[in-house]
Amino acid sequence: MSVFAYPSEVIREAEVPLLEAGVPLMARAARALANIGIDTLTADLGRVTGTRVCVLAGPGNNAGDALFAAATLGRRGAAVTVIALFDRTHDEGLTAARRSGAQVLAFASTEADDDPTSTEAADPSSDSTRTVPARNGSTRAEALRELSRADLVLDGILGTGGRRGLPGHIASLIAAWAPHRTGNLIAVDVPSDLSPDSDGAETRLHADRTVTFGGLKAELVDPRVHEFTGSIDVIDIGLGLDTGLAVAELLDADDLAADFPRPEASGHKYSRGVVGVLAGSEDYPGAGVLTTTSAVNTGAGMVRYLGSPFVAEFVIGVHPEVVSASGRVNAVIFGPGDPEPEFVQGATEALSDSHIPVVIDAGGLDMVGRAEAMIGTWMAERPIIITPHAGELARMLSRLLGEIITAGRIGQDPVGWARQAAEVTGTIVVLKGHHTVIAAPDGLVVLPEPGPASLATAGSGDVLAGILGTLAAIASAEHRYDGDDSPLPHADWARLAGLGVLVHNAAGQRAVSASGFADALTEVVGELIHGAELISGTD
Numbered sequence: 001m002s003v004f005a006y007p008s009e010v011i012r013e014a015e016v017p018l019l020e021a022g023v024p025l026m027a028r029a030a031r032a033l034a035n036i037g038i039d040t041l042t043a044d045l046g047r048v049t050g051t052r053v054c055v056l057a058g059p060g061n062n063a064g065d066a067l068f069a070a071a072t073l074g075r076r077g078a079a080v081t082v083i084a085l086f087d088r089t090h091d092e093g094l095t096a097a098r099r100s101g102a103q104v105l106a107f108a109s110t111e112a113d114d115d116p117t118s119t120e121a122a123d124p125s126s127d128s129t130r131t132v133p134a135r136n137g138s139t140r141a142e143a144l145r146e147l148s149r150a151d152l153v154l155d156g157i158l159g160t161g162g163r164r165g166l167p168g169h170i171a172s173l174i175a176a177w178a179p180h181r182t183g184n185l186i187a188v189d190v191p192s193d194l195s196p197d198s199d200g201a202e203t204r205l206h207a208d209r210t211v212t213f214g215g216l217k218a219e220l221v222d223p224r225v226h227e228f229t230g231s232i233d234v235i236d237i238g239l240g241l242d243t244g245l246a247v248a249e250l251l252d253a254d255d256l257a258a259d260f261p262r263p264e265a266s267g268h269k270y271s272r273g274v275v276g277v278l279a280g281s282e283d284y285p286g287a288g289v290l291t292t293t294s295a296v297n298t299g300a301g302m303v304r305y306l307g308s309p310f311v312a313e314f315v316i317g318v319h320p321e322v323v324s325a326s327g328r329v330n331a332v333i334f335g336p337g338d339p340e341p342e343f344v345q346g347a348t349e350a351l352s353d354s355h356i357p358v359v360i361d362a363g364g365l366d367m368v369g370r371a372e373a374m375i376g377t378w379m380a381e382r383p384i385i386i387t388p389h390a391g392e393l394a395r396m397l398s399r400l401l402g403e404i405i406t407a408g409r410i411g412q413d414p415v416g417w418a419r420q421a422a423e424v425t426g427t428i429v430v431l432k433g434h435h436t437v438i439a440a441p442d443g444l445v446v447l448p449e450p451g452p453a454s455l456a457t458a459g460s461g462d463v464l465a466g467i468l469g470t471l472a473a474i475a476s477a478e479h480r481y482d483g484d485d486s487p488l489p490h491a492d493w494a495r496l497a498g499l500g501v502l503v504h505n506a507a508g509q510r511a512v513s514a515s516g517f518a519d520a521l522t523e524v525v526g527e528l529i530h531g532a533e534l535i536s537g538t539d
């Protein structure tokens, strides 16, 4: 089900009053971490007793979590080695680990201080105290040996108090260990050298699993960091976070099953939603057919085809339920297959009196301008969902920002660019890719779980546009029949787009071509609406 992601500062701020009230947050975190450690060892080796566990211990509370968890593993019979990487660590955690029989290797930097800005060591109220006498020399070799033969390593070097860039002695230890690693690596709260850049990826910590506390941290949802986080467990330690403060929402097939809009028992075709399709041209009639098929099969109350009579013949030949006469619509899909300008003009003129949502794809994207430049045009004051792939977004942003932006740059930071595009254009941006990123102008990001690779085929985007337009029409009609005139918030449109991407993913699991996906929607949407065995997860 939906998981929300929050900036680390929001999570840290939520902790403060609870800690002041004496709520044992670290104990909760450490207990959950220890349980996951026990499960991991048991799954790998069938036991905890006699296994080898290493803790990479930093200077702060992140080490506290790892050390208390390691103490539990030590009491369960694991041989624990703590590698203390600074001249201070979490004192109580270290004491607990020692009591459970852990050996401690002190491998702090030989530099005077790797962290000159730190004030914690001088603060007597801090949990971090100067407890670990540094003695390097052969310790590095010992540390390497312990890491290399460990069955499980807990990365408790830095957590949410960490800044980019591990001190040199730690980075070099990790680089030396990387080729010899055999055991499992669990990152405590966040991987310590977390950075979205994949520079030097081969010598960075690649966790098998990240166990994060209190709430999902925003930096963990960036698709680029997945190779460093492994799978992510979010442990509820009772922070009671306000979802209004979330910056991202992750959606999966359960969300789709729960929230796909079902027709009302007392509804009719207009209350279900009429979607207008302006797609296809003499050059690309197939796009008109694919988009319309997708709209029909996603369960629109009615589909109106708004393009050329030439394409309409193909469309109606396949779908006799499609109407080509003009009339009311609750949303319009516009752009797949480069519809001819005369039909675009007709449709946009008709739109100027309404606030209905528009989904803009493919050729239509060239019409999207800056938010302020859209004022007074048919694009103003309506929800607009745009569906570029990285190349299309690069072209659009180059035009809007006046600098050359390549698809490669978009690929290096899809979340950041999608956010920027949403902010600049005032639209909901569905940046298509293996990890599709949806960004709203207010900064919210929705991340549907990734779909199958089979979706990367010609015409697949037309099918997605048909799904999104239909869901937009359904939401818009439902809203109207609810009698609520206030516009739906951006977050609702972004989430709706996320559900649409999940529908597309589910169709992608059942076929290998765009027309196959469009046809498969009958089954996917049929299951969603009629409540049969629901779609399975993706990826």
Ligand SMILES: NC(=O)C1=CN([C@@H]2O[C@H](COP(=O)(O)OP(=O)(O)OC[C@H]3O[C@@H](n4cnc5c(N)ncnc54)[C@H](O)[C@@H]3O)[C@@H](O)[C@H]2O)[C@@H](O)CC1
Pocket (backbone or CB within 6 Å): 015, 019, 025, 026, 027, 029, 030, 058, 059, 060, 061, 062, 063, 064, 065, 114, 115, 117, 118, 119, 120, 121, 128, 157, 158, 159, 160, 161, 162, 163, 164, 165, 166, 167, 188, 189, 190, 213, 237
């Ligand atoms: N506050 C709490 O009780 C809780 C905290 N939790 C844990 O505590 C962590 C946060 O603890 P802290 O605030 O102590 O932060 P960290 O444990 O991330 O470490 C902060 C310390 O590392 C130093 N440092 C940061 N970046 C550095 C770098 N690049 N090179 C060298 N030194 C660096 C800082 O100056 C500071 O001394 C969370 O990630 C989580 O693991 C959890 O136990 C949940 C409850």
